[in-house]
Amino acid sequence: MPGQFRGQVRRRRILEAALEIFTERGVADATIAAICERAGASIGSVYHHFGNKEGIAAALYEQGLEEHFDRMLSGLEGAGRTGARESVAVLVGTFMDWCLENPEWARFILLMRSGLMHGPEGERFASVNRERLDILRGYLMRFVQGGELRALPEELYLPLLHGPAQLYIRAWMAGRVPAPTPAHRAALIDAAWRAVGVEDRERGGSASPRR
Amino acid sequence: MPGQFRGQVRRRRILEAALEIFTERGVADATIAAICERAGASIGSVYHHFGNKEGIAAALYEQGLEEHFDRMLSGLEGAGRTGARESVAVLVGTFMDWCLENPEWARFILLMRSGLMHGPEGERFASVNRERLDILRGYLMRFVQGGELRALPEELYLPLLHGPAQLYIRAWMAGRVPAPTPAHRAALIDAAWRAVGVEDRERGGSASPRR
DNA sequence: CCTAATCTAGAATAATATTCTAGTTTTGGA
DNA sequence: TCCAAAACTAGAATATTATTCTAGATTAGG
Secondary structure (H helix, E strand, O other): OOOHHHHHHHHHHHHHHHHHHHHHHOOOOOOHHHHHHHHOOOHHHHHHHHOOHHHHHHHHHHHHHHHHHHHHHHHHHHHHOOOHHHHHHHHHHHHHHHHHHOHHHHHHHHHHOHHHHOOOOHHHHHHHHHHHHHHHHHHHHHHHHOOOEOOOOHHHHHHHHHHHHHHHHHHHHOOOOOOOOHHHHHHHHHHHHHHHEOOHHHOOOOOOOOO | OOOHHHHHHHHHHHHHHHHHHHHHHOOOOOOHHHHHHHHOOOHHHHHHHHOOHHHHHHHHHHHHHHHHHHHHHHHHHHHHOOOHHHHHHHHHHHHHHHHHHOHHHHHHHHHHOHHHHOOOOHHHHHHHHHHHHHHHHHHHHHHHHOOOEOOOOHHHHHHHHHHHHHHHHHHHHOOOOOOOOHHHHHHHHHHHHHHHEOOHHHOOOOOOOOO
């Protein structure tokens, strides 16, 4: 496979440039010309690597999600032995940390992905995502069996865990609230645990909801 | 102010058509020509009313948020006398109900708004939203004073309350989970209450009922 | 050192948003 | 009733921008 190195570098430059331009102007107002200029690449190069404008966005989206998911998963594997509370903390905390470390990337994924699910890649994205979420759910269900997590409709766990953190991050990115501090992080983890966790005193032998 | 009736009808037709086209193809791939055709309007008419494509999206966004907010607020005013638990139920329940009743509109607002905050209207939107959220927070803070809601950093309440429901609705719109049932609705309200509410037994002395 | 694949370039093209000019309809007041 | 101004509609002309196409440069392996 010839001509690889030059290409991969160029590819990365284009992605970086595109993320900057997207952040500055929004996806809709980002022109291919601007991306070419910033990346020092030609039109042909961009189209060779990504096919079209949506292709650039799709690559950014895909790569970001993958990185984030991998971190979440390896965190979970470590926490799996520690217990349910720790797993919840990993799920919420990893998400927030990743967004804090990659704010532009996170902004793009959370605020701008927009039309990606309509494009031709949409179906593939959806199924990849489904798989990943199934894996996460799988981890959680073990704790439900063990009575450490409350029994709820399966599809509710991820919204309950990630919803508040995701909304807070979005609000931060929109400039409505200050950047999350460790105190916020702890409070959001605590809230997630209240939503799905079973307190020690509540479990006598068998799992069951309270009140 | 002359020429009003004809114009307002036309305006509404264009908005309806645009919402349909946006839903079908996504905002990015929606062409003005398609909207004109569906609405039975001319290009000139569309630009007279909305200025540009983003103007159409902005109008849809603004009108939808206003309608939704008004419902939430009037619900809150009713519940204010009943208590904190009821207010939480109104905040979460009204959001879900509105989305169920206006799925296309909600899909547009939640999934597609994308670049609106970059446009020239962006700053105005942001400040209008800030005002509204401040009003909601104001309602909640009264309950914090009264000891019915836990004391938390102020900016956390709305993410805690709306986050899970919003994520669930998004997942539904993306086809990942089934439409919310009354059971889901109740569970999400319950989770919101767990996150921010103070249980009776936890409160020392001071008065107030719950549930 | 040759060949095929990869990659780069930028002009040519096509699609689409937006502007502009020329009307038509409605309204409120003289 | 009739007039002028404002609101509105229409669609051709223009401008912007994405995308395609052709030609050529570069690289890796045989």
